[in-house]
Amino acid sequence: MPFLIKFETQSARVKGLSFHHKRPWILAALHNGVIQLWDYRVSTLIDKFDEHEGPVRGICFHSQQPLFVSGGDDYKIKVWNYKTRRCLFTLLGHLDYIRTTFFHHEYPWILSASDDQTIRIWNWQSRTCISVLTGHNHYVMCAQFHPSEDLVVSSSLDQTVRVWDISGLRKKNVAPGPGGLDDSMKGPGHTDLFGQSDAVVKHVLEGHERGVNWACFHPTSPQIVSGADDRVIRIWRYNDSKAWEVDTCRSHYNNVSCVVFHPKSELIISNSEDKSLRIWDANKRTLLHTYRRDNDRFWILAVHPTQNLLAAGHDSGMFLFKTSKERPAFTLHGNLLYYIKDYYLRRLDFSTFKDIPIMKLRPSTRGRLSMLSYNPAENAMLVSCQLPQHEYAFYDLYFLPKDIDTNNPSPALGESKRFQGAPAIWVARNRFAALDVSKTIIIKNMKNELVKKLSTALSVENIFYAGTGLLLVKTAAEIDF
Template sequence: MFLQTMAKSFEVTELPVRSAKFIPRKQWVVAGADDMFIRVYNYNTMDKVKVFEAHTDYIRCVAVHPTLPYVLSSSDDMLIKLWDWEKGWVCTQIFEGHSHYVMQVTFNPKDTNTFASASLDRTIKIWNLGSPDPNFTLDAHQKGVNCVDYFTGGDKPYLITGSDDHTAKVWDYQTKSCVQTLEGHTHNVSAVCFHPELPIIITGSEDGTVRIWHSTTYRLENTLNYGLERVWAIGYIKSSRRIVIGYDEGTIMVKIGREEPVASMDNSGKIIWAKHNEIQTVNIKSVGADFEVTDGERLPLAVKELGTCDLYPQVS
C-alpha cells in the first residue's frame, strides 16, 4: 500500500531543478539546477555532502554510473562533464562536440563504459569514457532531441530517442540505423523509456499524453491522458507493473498489464506460464505421490526456463 505522503524534502535553490538521481550505495541524491550548481545530499540525514559550480549554463541532466564513482552532467553550455566523487568531485573529463543544449545523458547498461547524449542540435552522440571524441553520431531527427534511453530487456542493441519533431525513434546502435519511427504525438516528445521487464515502450509528450507501444511490433497499445498538462518524466519500479509519470500539474502512478500470469496445465501435471515475456514450466508429478503436503503449503518444485517470446503471451 502506498500512503502518498512525502518522505523527505530538500530546499535546493530558487531556480528550477531539472534533474535529480539517487546514488543508493552512498545514500545520496545528486541534483543539477539552473543556477549551474550540482548539489549532493545524504537522503537519510538530510546533510549537504557537496555543492559546486559545474557548468556555465543551465544543467539539464545528471546520470550516475552503475558501479564506478562517476556522475555525468550535461548542460546548455553544450558540454558534458564527468565527475569523480572519490577524488573530491573533481571533473576528470569534458566531452565536447554538440552544437546546442545537451538535454540528456544516459549510460549504456550493457556496456557501462559508453553513454549516449541527446541534444537540441538534432543528434544523438555515443561516447566512450576516456575518449574526448564521440564514437559516432546519429543524425536523429528533424528537430531537437530531448531524451534517450537504452533497451535493457534483452539482447537487442537498441536505443530510443524523443524529439521536438513529435516523433520517437528506435535505433540499432550497432548498425547505426533507424529501426522504427513512432508517430502519433501532437507535440514535443519529452520522455521515453524501454520498460526493463515488460515488452513495452513508454513515450511522454508536451501534448499531455503518455503512449504505450509494443516493443517488438511497435503497435500502439494504449494512450493515457490524465489532464495534468505537459509530461516531463517517466519512471518505473523494477519487478513491478507500476510506472510513474511526472507532469506540470502533478505526478501519477499507474499499473499496466495484468496481475495474473497467463498459465496452462495438461494431463501430465506439467504447468507452463508466462512471467512478463519469459516462459517458465514445472512438473507437479516431480514431487512424487508419497510426498506429504498440507493444504496451502508451497510445493518444492524446480522451475525451468523455456526462453522468452517477443509478443505478450495471451489467453484466448
C-alpha cells in the first residue's frame, strides 16, 4: 500500500490538528501553548496564536465562517477569527484540562471534553453553555458530533465509550427554518415539564480494559471505532436500541492515541505511543501497512473533510499523508494518451481532443489498477495491479479492438487473461517482462508462455522499461540496468 508523505513540519509536540474545509490550510495545536496555521500547499507558516497558558489540545476550523476554536490546559475555550488574527471571546466553565473542541457541522454549537469528567455544548453565537453532559467518572478524552445525526460519541479513562442522544437539545435550541435560530434563554441542562433532558445517554460501550483515548463515528454507516490504553482498537455497531462490539484490531504495543475511519476508502488509521501509525482493512480488520518513527510518539490524527488527505501529530511535529495515489494509471503513445477511469480503458487524442472509452476492464477487489504498458505493434495492453502483499499482485493482458465505436459510452468488457505477479511491461514487439510471486524477473511471449527467467543477486522491488530489450531494476538501495 502506498504511504505518501506530502508535507512535514518540525515543532513542539502536536496534540491537535484540524484541516480547513476549502483552503489548503491546517491548524496545529502544540504542547507549548502555540497554535500554528500552515499552508501545506506551499509549505509556509501563515500565522501563530499564543494566548493560551499551557498546552493546547483541542482545535477545530469552522466549516463556513472564518473561525476556529481551541481548548487548553488553562481550562479555557477560545474562539478565534483568523482573518482579523485575534481571539473573539473565551468560554469559561470547565474545571480542568480541555481535551477536544469541535464545531457542529450545522448548528452554532461547540462540543468540548474535559478532565473535569464532563462534556459541554456551547452556543458560540450567544456565548453560553447550553448543556452539560455528565455520566463519565474519569477524564473525558474525546467527544465528537455525528456527521449527520443528533448524536455525540465520547471516550473516557473510565474505560467506556458513550453515545449520547442530543435531539432534545436541538429541538429546544434551534428554531425551525433554514439556518436555525438559537434560543439563548435556555440554561445548561434544561429539562422540559416531563423531565426530558437535553442530552441523554443512548448507549454505553464496554469492552476496553484500560482508559479509552479516542472514539469517532463512521462518516456514513452506523459504526464507531475506538482506541485505548489496552493497546486495542475496537469496532462497534449500533442502532436505535443497542450497540455491540463487532471486532478488534491488535498490533500496537503501547497506548493507542487516536483512531479514525478513512472517509474515501474502507480503511481504519490508528496511531500510538509505540511510535507507529498503522493502516487497517476496515472490512477484514487486517493490518495493511505500518509507518514507524524512531523517536516520536504519535498523539493525534485528522482527516480532510473532502480530500484523500490525513495528518498525524507526534512529539516533534506533524505530517500530512495520503494512503493511495489519485493519479490514474496511464501511458503515452505519440498523440494518444491511454488511461483508466472507473474501470474503463480510455483514449485521449491530443490532436483532436477526442476522449473515448475503448473497453471495460476486469475490476480488482484487492487494489487499484496502477500501471499500463502499451504495445503498438500488436495493439496489446498490459494492465498491472501492484500490492504490498506481492503474492496478490497480478496483471491482465488485453488485445485492443481494431474497430472502436466512438459513439458507445459503455463498451463491452474486454477479453483478458489474468496472471499472478506485477508489474508487467513490454520489452520487445512480442516479449514482455514481469515480476513473479517470488520477485524473479520472467520473460514471456504473446501467449503468456514463459520464455526465460532472469537470475539476479539483487532483491528486486520493481522493474521499468529502459528501451527495447532493456530493463531498469529497482532494489531497496539502488536502481540498476
